[in-house]
Amino acid sequence: MFSWKKDKKQEKQVDQADLIEVSVPFDKPSTIKAPEIKQLKEDEQKKYNEVLKHFQDSNLEVAKAPKSSEKASLTSHEKSWLTRECFLRYLRATKWIVKDAIERLELSLAWRREFGITGENDIVTPELVEPENATGKEVILGYDNNARPILYLKNGRQNTKSSFRQVQQLVFFLEKVINFMPQGQDTIALLIDFKQYKVEGTTSKIPPLSIGKQVLDILQTHYPERLGRALLTNIPIVAWTFLKLIHPFIDPNTKEKIIFDKPFEDYVSLDQLDKDYGGKLNFEYDHDVYFPSLVEQAEAKQKNFYERFIKFGGIVGLSEFDLRGTSEELQFPVEQLA
Numbered sequence: 001m002f003s004w005k006k007d008k009k010q011e012k013q014v015d016q017a018d019l020i021e022v023s024v025p026f027d028k029p030s031t032i033k034a035p036e037i038k039q040l041k042e043d044e045q046k047k048y049n050e051v052l053k054h055f056q057d058s059n060l061e062v063a064k065a066p067k068s069s070e071k072a073s074l075t076s077h078e079k080s081w082l083t084r085e086c087f088l089r090y091l092r093a094t095k096w097i098v099k100d101a102i103e104r105l106e107l108s109l110a111w112r113r114e115f116g117i118t119g120e121n122d123i124v125t126p127e128l129v130e131p132e133n134a135t136g137k138e139v140i141l142g143y144d145n146n147a148r149p150i151l152y153l154k155n156g157r158q159n160t161k162s163s164f165r166q167v168q169q170l171v172f173f174l175e176k177v178i179n180f181m182p183q184g185q186d187t188i189a190l191l192i193d194f195k196q197y198k199v200e201g202t203t204s205k206i207p208p209l210s211i212g213k214q215v216l217d218i219l220q221t222h223y224p225e226r227l228g229r230a231l232l233t234n235i236p237i238v239a240w241t242f243l244k245l246i247h248p249f250i251d252p253n254t255k256e257k258i259i260f261d262k263p264f265e266d267y268v269s270l271d272q273l274d275k276d277y278g279g280k281l282n283f284e285y286d287h288d289v290y291f292p293s294l295v296e297q298a299e300a301k302q303k304n305f306y307e308r309f310i311k312f313g314g315i316v317g318l319s320e321f322d323l324r325g326t327s328e329e330l331q332f333p334v335e336q337l338a
Helices: 042-056 076-081 084-093 098-115 126-133 164-179 209-222 237-249 287-311
Strands: 020-022 061-063 071-073 138-143 149-154 188-193 227-233 258-260 281-283
Touching (some): 042 098, 076 098, 084 098, 126 164, 138 281, 149 164, 164 188, 164 287
Parallel strands (some): 020 281, 188 227
């Protein structure tokens, strides 16, 4: 269970002369290297091939929504989402049970169609969620010590009433932070700050339990194995109460990745960390500067990802390592099994 005792060291004060001016997301990590890719064991490769063969079937149809009986074939964009690493994430999340992994993948495909984030005629657009981020309550900036792109969630900058659009905003930023992953990394770092800020339109800093559970379900069901680390800081008593309420719904593997009230600098180098948390980045959120740049960078990365997918045959099972890279040769060639 959660500990109410804070174990937080005093954050170091960075000299003003050492601060780095930044107003937009970093394009990529500078010197941080992503972890090496692990080779599959023989039995893991066999199970992986079963999943790959299922989704390579040209006759495969998937539900248009989680509870819909109406089905449709996979689009090219959906096939690009079905990468080698995607299959492995779902296999790990289901303890390498092939049937469960396939069911979970099909459920997520149906959910992505219903939610509107397939890459074609999307519902969740920059225009939809932009009002939610006018105060900078969600920011993608820097990379942690394992080359994970960092998504800051600043609940204290809340500027709107609780609504489904807040859920859409979080999913929008999850999709965008994934675009910023460097080659070889497929997990993210969440830095969650509950400190209250004086912002226009401020409402409750703590989301209602219903939205908290909805977000948690989306994260655990449709973004399995995506969380590398979650750091929480400035947690008030009311937030502790909220966290204790949703604690029973958190997957055990996720719980192990959540760190409470420890200095962010223990996990993020100073030149990748916002000054508000002991880092060197002199970052002040300017919506008119930051948000357009975020959208432009993320969309350019996604476009390059998809174009490389088409270039290498548009086949299900291509590796994110290859699709995020620049090489003309595939490190993980894909065999057509179906």
